[in-house]
Amino acid sequence: xxxxxxxxxxxxxxxxxxxxxxxxxxxxxxxxxxxxxxxxxxxxxxxxxxxxxxxxxxxxxxxxxxxxxxxxxxxxxxxxxxxxxxxxxxxxxxxxxxxxxxxxxxxxxxxxxxxxxxxxxxxxxxxxxxxxxxxxxxxxxxxxxxxxxxxxxxxxxxxxxxxxxxxxxxxxxxxxxxxxxxxxxxxxxxxxxxxxxxxxxxxxxxxxxxxxxxxxxxxxxxxxxxxxxxxxxxxxxxxxxxxxxxxxxxxxxxxxxxxxxxxxxxxxxxxxxxxxxxxxxxxx
Numbered sequence: 001x002x003x004x005x006x007x008x009x010x011x012x013x014x015x016x017x018x019x020x021x022x023x024x025x026x027x028x029x030x031x032x033x034x035x036x037x038x039x040x041x042x043x044x045x046x047x048x049x050x051x052x053x054x055x056x057x058x059x060x061x062x063x064x065x066x067x068x069x070x071x072x073x074x075x076x077x078x079x080x081x082x083x084x085x086x087x088x089x090x091x092x093x094x095x096x097x098x099x100x101x102x103x104x105x106x107x108x109x110x111x112x113x114x115x116x117x118x119x120x121x122x123x124x125x126x127x128x129x130x131x132x133x134x135x136x137x138x139x140x141x142x143x144x145x146x147x148x149x150x151x152x153x154x155x156x157x158x159x160x161x162x163x164x165x166x167x168x169x170x171x172x173x174x175x176x177x178x179x180x181x182x183x184x185x186x187x188x189x190x191x192x193x194x195x196x197x198x199x200x201x202x203x204x205x206x207x208x209x210x211x212x213x214x215x216x217x218x219x220x221x222x223x224x225x226x227x228x229x230x231x232x233x234x235x236x237x238x239x240x241x242x243x244x245x246x247x248x249x250x251x252x253x254x255x256x257x258x259x260x261x262x263x264x265x266x267x268x269x270x271x272x273x274x275x276x277x278x279x280x281x282x283x284x
Contacts, residue, residue: 244276
């Protein structure tokens, strides 16, 4: 996410069909036919030109004008805003260009990895480069045990960690080479840690006491580890950091005062981050 900015995100699932019952498209190289990177429900169907789209929009506007005597509620006004944003996404040449991952060189795509996470991470860089202010890339195994490895850690060992290492390292190198890393904050974090001790199949359960997070770019110091744990990776020995501290640091890099108070549904001021502190030790 570019430093100094924040924006609401749009859910953007990339659905890839399984080739057979044993196929897991999240753990294999994906073809360009599968990696369409189209915004589902907003992509132009084949045969629907921009002129036809404009005609449809004009017709909708005529219906809207016909009921101009009706009072518009706040929900209707919001709907109009979302509709205009959707039309802008569909008709934007800049968006279509950014979504065309085939414009990247084969070497760059290979560096990120041809798997779904690697190509999604490359797409994240393209979106940021095109002006998107916030991009979230998820990496898990919905057809396996994934990071939530209660039963075993085979998916973690064989797919998730290698894919994360490849895609994330490629992203940081790519952003740096393009002169974008100084103004882009990269955050890699999961929901919680895993138990230090594994069961007989190396399955590991939830462990909320300690879990790692990676920060890069936007004034974050590189090549350092902030804090240490005991030998079992169970508890922090120094620089214990809370999720609130992490949130405060992210907001600081975005140029947002983490002590800002915003009104809740009842109009009462509540803190943006409750009792969080900026981790100045990780910043330049």
